[in-house]
Amino acid sequence: MHPEFWHERWSSNRIGFHRDAPLPLLATHWPALGLAAEARVFVPLCGKSLDMVWLAERGHRVLGVELSELAVRQFFDERGLAPAIHDTAGGRHFSSGPYELIVGDAFALQADVLADCAAVYDRAAMIALPPDLRRTYAATAWRDLPPGCRGLLITLEYPQAEKAGPPFAVDADEVAALLDRDWVVDVVERRDILTNEPGFVADGVTALSTAVYRVARRG
Numbered sequence: 001m002h003p004e005f006w007h008e009r010w011s012s013n014r015i016g017f018h019r020d021a022p023l024p025l026l027a028t029h030w031p032a033l034g035l036a037a038e039a040r041v042f043v044p045l046c047g048k049s050l051d052m053v054w055l056a057e058r059g060h061r062v063l064g065v066e067l068s069e070l071a072v073r074q075f076f077d078e079r080g081l082a083p084a085i086h087d088t089a090g091g092r093h094f095s096s097g098p099y100e101l102i103v104g105d106a107f108a109l110q111a112d113v114l115a116d117c118a119a120v121y122d123r124a125a126m127i128a129l130p131p132d133l134r135r136t137y138a139a140t141a142w143r144d145l146p147p148g149c150r151g152l153l154i155t156l157e158y159p160q161a162e163k164a165g166p167p168f169a170v171d172a173d174e175v176a177a178l179l180d181r182d183w184v185v186d187v188v189e190r191r192d193i194l195t196n197e198p199g200f201v202a203d204g205v206t207a208l209s210t211a212v213y214r215v216a217r218r219g
């Protein structure tokens with residue numbers, strides 16, 4: 001999936017993936033991770049997600065990475081924040097209060113950028129990518145997170161032959177294949193959401209679930 005695909009989605013405001021409220025599954029499952037309030041949370045492929053606001057309201061610092069500068073500027077504009085901006089080899093950093101969002105490629109972050117992230121939150125990131133890029137993503141951003149890092153990964157499961165992604169279906173076997181080497185992965189919830197997603201029904205999808213995984217980086 002070419003970066004131009006995402007830039008075009010943002011410039012034409014075709015951002016159906018963006019939710020106007022934090023994801024309820026985040027509030028349900030985050031507290032059980034037992035993270036310190038000051039823990040820094042990595043949010044890959046962050047868009048302008050309000051989940052970052054929810055995390056910051058819990059006291060966390062948030063490190064997002066996002067290809068689209070438009071998305072990042074909108075995130076700060078919509079909060080009435082005027083971020084400081086500086087450029088590094090890994091991208092353009094926008095910082096204000098608890099938020100640091102990097103406009104750049106999540107597969108090309110410098111390893112030290114992630115070194116002090118105690119947590120990771122992936123909603124609509126893994127499932128935004130086709131299979132080859134999912135492998136790249138797992139082998140770069142996820143591999144560079146430090147031992148002890150904990151978090152949540154939220155996926156969709158549906159018969160891929162019934163609809164083209166994104167969002168793509170990513171099942172438990174694939175999550176294990178991608179992450180088991182470096183992470184302890186436990187599914188904590190799997191919920192049928194087909195009736196909540198009329199777009200999928202209209203496309204002829206016959207089964208749709210969301211799965212929530214708790215992940216912990218092996219030491």
Ligand SMILES: C[S@@+](CC[C@H](N)C(=O)[O-])C[C@H]1O[C@@H](n2cnc3c(N)ncnc32)[C@H](O)[C@@H]1O
Nearest residue numbers: 006017045046047049066067105106123124128
């Ligand atoms: C489906 S959206 C999800 C956004 C956000 N996680 C949310 O829940 O609203 C995927 C986002 O990933 C961004 N993206 C895609 N490939 C990327 C990459 N290699 N590095 C950083 N961001 C990327 C896109 O621009 C898009 O905003």
